[in-house]
């Protein structure tokens with residue numbers, strides 16, 4: 001491999017460059033990024049940056065020391081055999097890393113609709129979160145809950161519109177999500193409510209009711225940013241399909257981060273995880289694979305969210321049907337454990353209980369069985385259950 005092209009200059013992209021160099025790759029690297037910014041972390045955008053505690057979150061890396069040719073503000077348009085078509089012309093490669101991440105889904109309607117994906121989005125939105133502003137947040141998922149938190153802190157009048165029967169229902173299930181409903185005190189939380197369209201001055205709900213808003217923020221999820229690959233002979237299904245080595249269906253092409261749907265040995269299923277930890281670590285495997293080493297990506301997925309003064313941390317993967325066991329009451333600090341039929345731990349969610357997260361993650365990794373009766377006692381350490 002002489003020339004590696006990395007498409008997407010987010011965390012997965014820049015980590016791929018670092019991993020290639022760390023493994024001794026001395027050839028040419030070109031990093032292509034649609035945004036004009038150098039690589040930055042997104043988690044702070046809905047936290048410190050939106051709250052006004054920070055202005056940026058650039059990744060601490062030295063692109064010139066990495067000897068990478070960084071094409072900022074350039075988009076990949078298509079992929080042909082051995083070449084990427086970009087807005088600045090064609091670029092040949094011997095190795096390719098696809099790290100184009102994901103992009104927000106928006107709703108119908110011609111009213112102004114904000115999303116929160118980029119640093120520019122965060123700055124735009126922050127300027128609008130002023131005392132007394134009426135803010136409608138569509139979606140009570142991770143982004144919606146964090147935006148609602150910041151908007152409340154800024155003194156806005158916040159309405160959160162959620163189609164599901166509880167916040168976070170889509171990610172964690174309605175029963176667990178319902179445990180967070182109390183956190184929405186002071187927010188007009190509309191559950192089981194569908195949006196028809198976003199119009200000038202607010203949101204029209206299905207059924208005709210109109211919710212007035214100066215600012216509408218849509219946080220209903222993302223889709224993998226793979227449109228540019230539509231005409232390529234590459235397997236796409238809910239993102240770029242890869243094997244456990246993060247190899248795509250094309251030779252010398254790997255994928256990592258939000259855009260990649262990889263085969264998980266551990267969970268015997270295909271996973272696409274839209275979280276920071278994956279973008280941080282998967283590139284090590286992607287780079288190794290590209291350089292011909294035998295590496296496997298098989299993590300226990302991890303993520304966190306900070307909302308309404310609470311720290312939520314999740315590790316694992318829980319397909320539907322696992323048994324839920326709670327540790328602690330919803331009013332205080334608590335955790336939830338998903339147990340398999342064989343009483344091993346499939347996943348853990350810790351709310352303000354970081355030890356449960358750390359210990360739970362190790363238990364999942366080791367595949368230990370747990371005693372469900374001891375588990376319900378929050379005073380018994382998870383590792384002693």
Ligand code: FAD
Pocket residue numbers: 007008009010011012013032033034035041042043044045046074075076077099100101102116117118143225228256257258259273274275276277279302303304305306
């Ligand atoms: P991205 O970060 O999406 O980067 C991909 C880059 O590729 C983008 O800059 C994009 O512009 C560029 N690109 C796309 N298409 C092209 C193209 N055709 N040509 C050139 N460039 C292209 N995760 C957590 O675990 N915890 C959190 O608390 C958390 N908070 C978050 C808060 C916000 C507001 C957001 C948006 C995400 C949050 N995440 C969080 C998720 C986490 O940030 C993502 O999983 C991570 O950014 C994925 O990194 P990535 O490099 O795969 O993709």
